[in-house]
Amino acid sequence: MAIKVSIVGASGYTGIELLRILNLYKEVELVQIISREFEGKALKEVFPFFISTKFSDIKFDKEPDLDSADIYFLAIPHEPAVELAKKILDKNKKVIDLSAAYRIKNFNAYPEFYGFEHSYKELLDKAVYGLPEIHRDKIKNANLIANPGCYPTATLLALYPALKENIIDSDTIIVNALSGISGAGRGLKQKFHYPEAFSNSFAYNPTKHRHIPEMEDQINQISGKDIKVRFTPHILPVSRGMISTVNFKTNLNKKDLIELYRLEYRYEPFIRFQKTPPEIKYVIGSNYCDIYVDLDERTGYAVVITAIDNLGKGASSQAMQNFNLIVGIEEEKYLKNLSEISIIYP
Known part of the structure; x- marks a missing residue:
């Protein structure tokens, strides 16, 4: 039936x-x-x-x-x-x-x-x-x-292994994310009209975006800690697609950090690891989340970058x-x- x-x-x-x-x-x-x-x-x-x-x-x-x-x-x-x-x-x-x-x-x-x-x-x-x-x-x-929302999906998938294994050594996570214009919906808004958005990019709601409590709610459930998100969203002059760059302090070395993520997601059918930072064009129309994991050894910050289609996996x-x-x-x-x-x- x-x-x-x-x-x-x-x-x-x-x-x-x-x-x-x-x-x-x-x-x-x-x-x-x-x-x-x-x-x-x-x-x-x-x-x-x-x-x-x-x-x-x-x-x-x-x-x-x-x-x-x-x-x-x-x-x-x-x-x-x-x-x-x-x-x-x-x-x-x-x-x-x-x-x-x-x-x-x-x-x-x-x-x-x-x-x-x-x-x-x-x-x-x-x-x-x-x-x-x-x-x-x-x-x-x-x-x-x-x-889930599109920004939280891209961000939480970048964070989940680190939160689950308690390797984040700060109470603030820094997230910079970029979204295609379709994330604003089909309603008429001047900033998202073609003449306004073409060849343009801008941040919006940089201190009080409505996806912040959604991210923090899940982060706190997973980690059991009151961790804040410093989140800045940006609009890109493309129809669809999203990049989220997530930074957090950790004492893990680069090899162990990468291994942690690969082990956690090894059976996930829609997570694809990339050796270089992921690109929007390779996830458009799909349900995949492409992910890149690295460590800035100079500052001690992990760098995790995800790419999804905001209308797909998002x-x-x-x-x-x-x-x-x-x-x-x-x-x-x-x-x-x-x-x-x-x-x-x-």
Whole structure:
């Protein structure tokens, strides 16, 4: 029997990426796609590059039918996702939420960083953070998956082995990250228009980015320590892709540091070690995280650099990795060669 799936927010970048990947799945029946903007229009009419896919004739609905699907992907803003996830869970359905609505266990972080009061502390406690390399076993039995943000995915994968083995010798981690423009979503914002962004790069929210509490929440859970993140995000004039450069003090030598990372990730299907700093172009359209580990022996700082696709491993293909775990499909199935699919948008 097919697994029935609904995508709420199917016309945004992450929703489109979910559709691109779901088209590969023989086990899935897509029962509904939601977009208030395109209500009543067929997928192929709005996005012609889907014309030759099995979903081409499905039409956008305005509101989700909470009885029609087994699993709901929420690719909508954070605050409405809080309420919708609760309604879906009350119907005994499963939710993979691509917003930040349930990512942070710290109840008080939401008003400060997201501008709204969270209504469901009990669901926050039950939600599982959907980073398989860290929480695989919990994901398999979860009803509510809080799919990680793109910056936290790139950063936490750069930190996890060091945090797990307690080799970080400071209470502050320094992170500089660069993202493609699609990370800002499809909404119209002047800074991200082509004439503004072309041949340009800039930092934004350098002291209070909303992904900081998400990173620190996971860092503190893994390490058991109150470690702060000095995080500076930047925009790159590319459509998609992300680089995160992470620095932390350690007493480990270079050889042992590299060996620690290779041992921790040796069985991870979507971690690829690189001998030189990774490049965005090699992860575009994929679910891979390319990683480079080094030590600046002059300063004693570890240098760990990761590259991911912010719409892939940073969002939708990671959501599908979580989907595979939840429904009992082989974790790697359909996700190994995503970059070879002809549809890459944007």
